[in-house]
Amino acid sequence: MPDAYRHIETKLIHAGEPSPRIDGAVSMPIFQTAMFESAGETSYHEIRYLRLNNTPNHVALHAKLAALENAEAALVTASGMAAISTALLTLLASGDHLLAQNCLYGGTHDLVTKDLGAYGITHDFFDASQPETWESKLRPTTKLLYVETIANPLLDVPDLEAVVKFAKAHGLVTLIDNTFASPVNFRPAELGFDLSLHSGTKYLNGHSDLVAGALIGRADLIQRVTHRLNHLGGTLDPHACFLLHRGLKTLALRVHYQNQSALTIAEFLQGHSSVRKVNYPGLASHPQHHIASDLLDGFGGMLSFEVEGGVEAAKRFMQKTRLPVIAPSLGGVETLLTRPAETSHSGLTPEERERVGIADGLIRVSVGVEHTDDLIEDFQQAL
Numbered sequence: 001m002p003d004a005y006r007h008i009e010t011k012l013i014h015a016g017e018p019s020p021r022i023d024g025a026v027s028m029p030i031f032q033t034a035m036f037e038s039a040g041e042t043s044y045h046e047i048r049y050l051r052l053n054n055t056p057n058h059v060a061l062h063a064k065l066a067a068l069e070n071a072e073a074a075l076v077t078a079s080g081m082a083a084i085s086t087a088l089l090t091l092l093a094s095g096d097h098l099l100a101q102n103c104l105y106g107g108t109h110d111l112v113t114k115d116l117g118a119y120g121i122t123h124d125f126f127d128a129s130q131p132e133t134w135e136s137k138l139r140p141t142t143k144l145l146y147v148e149t150i151a152n153p154l155l156d157v158p159d160l161e162a163v164v165k166f167a168k169a170h171g172l173v174t175l176i177d178n179t180f181a182s183p184v185n186f187r188p189a190e191l192g193f194d195l196s197l198h199s200g201t202k203y204l205n206g207h208s209d210l211v212a213g214a215l216i217g218r219a220d221l222i223q224r225v226t227h228r229l230n231h232l233g234g235t236l237d238p239h240a241c242f243l244l245h246r247g248l249k250t251l252a253l254r255v256h257y258q259n260q261s262a263l264t265i266a267e268f269l270q271g272h273s274s275v276r277k278v279n280y281p282g283l284a285s286h287p288q289h290h291i292a293s294d295l296l297d298g299f300g301g302m303l304s305f306e307v308e309g310g311v312e313a314a315k316r317f318m319q320k321t322r323l324p325v326i327a328p329s330l331g332g333v334e335t336l337l338t339r340p341a342e343t344s345h346s347g348l349t350p351e352e353r354e355r356v357g358i359a360d361g362l363i364r365v366s367v368g369v370e371h372t373d374d375l376i377e378d379f380q381q382a383l
């Protein structure tokens, strides 16, 4: 990669772009073809066929994504869940044990608790805020440690340095969901994580118009996951590759703005008498604020909060807002509101939700790129 690509803003525009440009095209053309003429390839995984994740659209995206996190290699997948499931089914086999953070994205939690058992993979959850308890969860068969940079929906930030140290001491592979932070705010490879993953549906694309996933990290692991994906078939189609590639170019502009806007909104909410609790790692009141300040370049565009009056008051607040869209998902240009108990975390039992601290009235905000003052004015009238 040229030395000129020092900052992430520059990498987003230039890293991975074909050189020379394809027929002079300034933006990456879409290669809408299932196969390519044979050029003497000798191994199955080298055959140029769309399912094998090696079209020019894939190759360019892989190089750009690896550059963004200062990692060796990357792979795009058909969704964030395709990235998670393919990675877990590559790195774990029957008889293996997984250690996962106890508050995870609901889809990941469901996969771990409801599906992995059928493949002979066992799991335990650990409290990321209590490193002294981790060792007691280890088994001789433990192979992998799974965390989220900023956990959904309570915005907890594990002691990521301690996670890497612990995993290295016990020979475990580390896999981190970096969706909420985005490569702008955190680059896991720099801290020693083996693999990071994203729901590319969220910040990477940023425009709420596709579903995609990404894995970024050690080249040997990316190669193993790619071969598994080639068999499982969760390939990102070329048009979605094109959209993701285009969306990525403005990632830094969006995330820098969203970092600032979310912090201002979190401070406003914290000062409001009708708000009971605000979860945002940028607030000094957040239990892991010191870790987030040390390790992250920004606190992200996600926050959650509880209003006085519980679930009914939360529903009333959401109905009264005018600007945000009430919808699941996150990381796009539109501000979105959701109640995790009825969307992302509805797969957890009420007892499981209570154990990890997700109140039924918790409201999650994905801050978009509207003007911060307009959002605050809207929240003010709704409160």
Ligand SMILES: Cc1ncc(COP(=O)(O)O)c(C=O)c1O
Pocket (backbone or CB within 6 Å): 079, 080, 081, 082, 105, 107, 152, 177, 179, 180, 198, 199, 200, 201, 211, 212, 213, 329, 330, 344
């Ligand atoms: C943190 C996180 N990881 C992974 C996923 C799964 O991504 P996808 O919906 O693209 O499969 C989501 C989806 O909401 C998420 O919020």
